[in-house]
Amino acid sequence: MHDSHKFKIPMGPQHPALKEPESFSIALKGEKILGVEIRLGYNHRGIEKACEERSYIQDIYLIERVCGICSHSHSTCFIQAVEEIACLQIPERAKYIRTLIGELERIHSHLLWLGVAGHEIGFDTLLMYTWRDREVVMDLLAELTGNRVNYAINTIGGVRRDVSEQQALDVLKAVDILEERTKYYIGIATTETSIIKRLLGVGVLSHEDALRLDAVGPTARASGVTRDVRRDDPYAAYGSLSFDVITDNHNDVYGRTLVRVKELLESFKIIRQVIKDMPAGPLSVKAPRKIPAGEALSRYEAPRGEDMHYIKSNGTEKPERVKVRAPTLANVQAVKHMLKDRYLADMPIVIAAIDPCFSCTDRLISVDYLDTNRKQIIKWQDLHAYSIAWHRRHGIDFTKLNKETRGAGF
Amino acid sequence: MDIRRKILTWARIKSPWIIHFNTGACNACDIEIIAALTPRYDLERFGVQLKGAPRHADILVCSGPVTRQIECRLERIYEQMAEPKFVIAVGTCACSGGVFNGCYNIKGGINSVIPVSAYIPGCPASPKAIIDGAVKLLASLKK
Numbered sequence: 083m084h085d086s087h088k089f090k091i092p093m094g095p096q097h098p099a100l101k102e103p104e105s106f107s108i109a110l111k112g113e114k115i116l117g118v119e120i121r122l123g124y125n126h127r128g129i130e131k132a133c134e135e136r137s138y139i140q141d142i143y144l145i146e147r148v149c150g151i152c153s154h155s156h157s158t159c160f161i162q163a164v165e166e167i168a169c170l171q172i173p174e175r176a177k178y179i180r181t182l183i184g185e186l187e188r189i190h191s192h193l194l195w196l197g198v199a200g201h202e203i204g205f206d207t208l209l210m211y212t213w214r215d216r217e218v219v220m221d222l223l224a225e226l227t228g229n230r231v232n233y234a235i236n237t238i239g240g241v242r243r244d245v246s247e248q249q250a251l252d253v254l255k256a257v258d259i260l261e262e263r264t265k266y267y268i269g270i271a272t273t274e275t276s277i278i279k280r281l282l283g284v285g286v287l288s289h290e291d292a293l294r295l296d297a298v299g300p301t302a303r304a305s306g307v308t309r310d311v312r313r314d315d316p317y318a319a320y321g322s323l324s325f326d327v328i329t330d331n332h333n334d335v336y337g338r339t340l341v342r343v344k345e346l347l348e349s350f351k352i353i354r355q356v357i358k359d360m361p362a363g364p365l366s367v368k369a370p371r372k373i374p375a376g377e378a379l380s381r382y383e384a385p386r387g388e389d390m391h392y393i394k395s396n397g398t399e400k401p402e403r404v405k406v407r408a409p410t411l412a413n414v415q416a417v418k419h420m421l422k423d424r425y426l427a428d429m430p431i432v433i434a435a436i437d438p439c440f441s442c443t444d445r446l447i448s449v450d451y452l453d454t455n456r457k458q459i460i461k462w463q464d465l466h467a468y469s470i471a472w473h474r475r476h477g478i479d480f481t482k483l484n485k486e487t488r489g490a491g492f
Numbered sequence: 493m494d495i496r497r498k499i500l501t502w503a504r505i506k507s508p509w510i511i512h513f514n515t516g517a518c519n520a521c522d523i524e525i526i527a528a529l530t531p532r533y534d535l536e537r538f539g540v541q542l543k544g545a546p547r548h549a550d551i552l553v554c555s556g557p558v559t560r561q562i563e564c565r566l567e568r569i570y571e572q573m574a575e576p577k578f579v580i581a582v583g584t585c586a587c588s589g590g591v592f593n594g595c596y597n598i599k600g601g602i603n604s605v606i607p608v609s610a611y612i613p614g615c616p617a618s619p620k621a622i623i624d625g626a627v628k629l630l631a632s633l634k635k
Binding site: 102103123124125126127128129131132135143144147148149150151153194197209210213214216217220229230231232439 | 513514515516517518519520521522523524526527530531532556557559561562565591592594595596597598615616618
């Protein structure tokens, strides 16, 4: 076919199918996608750097705002790392409350996703249904923490609010309602032919590719990868709770939908156990203002997958380095793979199927040429080469040293 | 006010179409904006509809602090909207930059780039506050 049949479609950063500003450049041949370039960075706010200039307590506030949907995931992940460095043993009750809020967050996130997925395939009734039911969880979160989103329940050494007996009863009552609704959604997802036709065989990611591309969370579990931090490396109270890791072998968007709705049932199971087994006791231990020097890596199973925080402290009240690896960043490569040779029309649901959260993910190096008003985005390799060349011009040259060390057998 | 202007204002207040643009928000305000449009809060009862294209919209609903990457895009979307146009800044970050003030990639609130008609503070602004802000903006158009 002639080259002119190939064309490129820019999509975003403002696009009705995307809730967040991201830009995709899609190379097409007819209706088929040849390749996709994803340009991140519109949402990059520089949180990692800002954390270094704020105290640990202020950082909790900032880290919660990495992502509004999985704010508890990020703050817990961050705090776990700080507590590990400071060798703090948090009270059992605090662990259970963290687990409770974490699972409520997972329910709200998965219901939100189910609605968005319904919207992307043109099934807006599902969006309205799930978002109506989601309000039940939002009410609970507001009751337990004081805010609908960005709960601020965590503090270094424990949690900030207790769960009263009345609140525990309210949680159980809400879980019963939600379980009934979830069973209805599972019924829809497994019997409604238009949903199955729209999702089955779309956005395929084989088991091998999921492992090779390091997919995480429901995206990986729908390709038969049994990977869940809650079971593999238990944190909070998960070590003493029983639950199943849901996997699926459909390897496609349909599988990802099933994994998420079934995970909702597991979350209800976990919440019932948490309420039943929650021990009495204090909510937090006293944490030092200055965290001793050290480093820690913390993992957390966010609704979208494994979240990772690395913290290096230097004995002051501010961290020296904070690094966030959000789950969407791990899944972005898989999306490129899923879209290849697929039809353009499937693109929104395939992207939505990883439940992307770009506010967590965004990182980019951008250079603005102020004199010519020219803007350029440069890649990491180019920046690497540029930095070496620049330093060489300024008298720092490793060429000779490299040769010498090579000669010395390094 | 002549009769033509009166009819136009009446129509505008009855069907304010909005476009939502995330200028660097953490998603919290975005999910609350969508929650305001779904059955519990149902902003649509005021005639508010979410549109995909800037040219169809009367109100630009922005959330989040303006990042340096998005700044020129925000200007372009604002320019593409037909007159008269209004901007609502949802959330503390959109109002002033909030917690992200001082970050190297943050320009500030929405009003550092384009004029804003209504500010809705909150972290995140609750759907109730969003409805209140939208209704107040519509009420101000009557005058």
